[in-house]
Structure formats: structure tokens, C-alpha cells
Amino acid sequence: MRRKPDLMWILVLVFTLGVVTTGYTQSYFDRPAAAVEAESISPE
Secondary structure, eight states, X not given: OOHHHHHHHHHXXXXXXXXXXXXXXXXXXHHHHHHHHXXXXXXX
């Protein structure tokens, strides 16, 4: 019975790392797109 909580914490850790990595990756890819969009909007 001692193994099940350990497995649960490993799954929670993996899930949390996946969420953090996904959020970081999305913000990383959204930033250049926003910069390119801002440049195309500027009148210069």
C-alpha cells in the first residue's frame, strides 16, 4: 500500500511539469507573433 501514494506524487509532478512547459512554450511562441503583428500595424 505504500507504493500508491508515491506513484500518485510522481504523476502529479509529471502533470505539473507538463502544464508549466506547455504554458512557457505557448508564451514563447506567442511573443514573436505579437512583435511581428505590431510591426505590420505601425505606419513606418
